[in-house]
Amino acid sequence: MTDTTEKTGWLARMRGGLARSTEKLGASLSGLIGGGAIDAETIEAIEEALIAADLGPAFAARLAARLADERQRGSITEKQARALIAREIAAVLAPVARPLEITAFPRPHTILVVGVNGSGKTTTIAKLGHLFQEADYGVMFAAGDTFRAAAVEQLKVWGSRLDIPVISAEVGADAAGLAYTAMEQGRASGRDVLLVDTAGRLQNKGGLMEELAKVKRVLAKQLPAAPHDVLLVLDATTGQNALEQIRVFQEIGGVTGLVMTKLDGTARGGVLVAAAERFRLPIHAIGVGEKLGDLRPFDARAFADALAGVNE
Numbered sequence: 107m108t109d110t111t112e113k114t115g116w117l118a119r120m121r122g123g124l125a126r127s128t129e130k131l132g133a134s135l136s137g138l139i140g141g142g143a144i145d146a147e148t149i150e151a152i153e154e155a156l157i158a159a160d161l162g163p164a165f166a167a168r169l170a171a172r173l174a175d176e177r178q179r180g181s182i183t184e185k186q187a188r189a190l191i192a193r194e195i196a197a198v199l200a201p202v203a204r205p206l207e208i209t210a211f212p213r214p215h216t217i218l219v220v221g222v223n224g225s226g227k228t229t230t231i232a233k234l235g236h237l238f239q240e241a242d243y244g245v246m247f248a249a250g251d252t253f254r255a256a257a258v259e260q261l262k263v264w265g266s267r268l269d270i271p272v273i274s275a276e277v278g279a280d281a282a283g284l285a286y287t288a289m290e291q292g293r294a295s296g297r298d299v300l301l302v303d304t305a306g307r308l309q310n311k312g313g314l315m316e317e318l319a320k321v322k323r324v325l326a327k328q329l330p331a332a333p334h335d336v337l338l339v340l341d342a343t344t345g346q347n348a349l350e351q352i353r354v355f356q357e358i359g360g361v362t363g364l365v366m367t368k369l370d371g372t373a374r375g376g377v378l379v380a381a382a383e384r385f386r387l388p389i390h391a392i393g394v395g396e397k398l399g400d401l402r403p404f405d406a407r408a409f410a411d412a413l414a415g416v417n418e
């Protein structure tokens with residue numbers, strides 16, 4: 107498959123996933139057809155549509171002001187309005203769109219992966235492992251969600267499919283002990299990347315905070331800069347809830363970057379705009395499917411165009 111075909115494929119999947127978010131936006135924007143007729147009421151409707159699509163009240167208010175400005179200067183067509191919305195979205199997202207890079211020396215570059223159960227952590231670890239392997243890095247996984255046998259098993263299955271070693275322990279074992287062993291083995295075998303899965307039990311916030319802090323401490327004991335990244339995996343279908351998850355995981359886990367999964371589903375991807383405005387954390391990648399190749403670097407412009415319905 108050529109690069110272009112591949113890009114068209116994932117763009118189509120992302121657009122499909124964002125369709126629901128844009129339906130309302132599209133309907134309001136259609137009110138602009140004919141140009142020049144845009145009135146204060148239409149602008150207000152657009153502002154509401156942006157809020158309903160999870161882009162956040164601050165962004166929506168700013169955009170409404172920009173549209174009002176444009177209107178003062180002359181007529182605006184629907185196409186121009188969409189382009190303006192896409193430009194504004196891209197302006198918010200471009201500064202946070204940053205690929206995850208393997209830079210650590212000494213190795214292994216250690217990535218702690220956090221997030222609530224079911225957000226797509228394990229699948230994202232597998233996808234990242236695959237991506238790094240393709241770039242010729244030696245990868246190792248640590249099955250740090252030691253509470254759930256199914257989570258450990260799932261990571262092992264991915265590991266054997268990808269031929270990536272998985273360090274695991276029996277159910278109920280100390281996650282920090284496991285992280286220590288994984289780091290030890292990662293260093294001894296000269297791995298470039300160590301991806302550490304973690305538990306996602308937010309219902310026991312205090313316990314989880316303690317566990318993550320301990321995991322970080324033991325990693326740093328052997329490699330002071332580790333973990334180099336603390337990646338929060340968010341499920342796009344949770345919409346606004348993602349903002350609360352970022353806040354909580356920042357508090358308990360010191361998040362350094364985000365991955366948003368399930369943008370191919372009933373996505374409410376607009377929340378990434380609100381997240382970028384509020385937290386300014388790097389957005390490293392997005393998940394657009396369940397397969398290994400379905401993790402994409404976050405492309406602010408393509409995402410903004412899809413959300414605003416440009417080039418449909």
Ligand SMILES: Nc1nc2c(ncn2[C@@H]2O[C@H](COP(=O)(O)OP(=O)(O)OP(=O)(O)O)[C@@H](O)[C@H]2O)c(=O)[nH]1
Nearest residue numbers: 223224225226227228229257367368393394395396
């Ligand atoms: N459609 C779609 N499904 C995804 C994506 N990422 C993950 N999934 C699916 O979401 C479900 C949950 O993913 P997991 O990777 O098991 O999530 P987790 O956070 O590790 O969850 P636990 O193992 O329960 O802690 C699985 O069925 C995945 O196949 C994505 O980008 N798109």
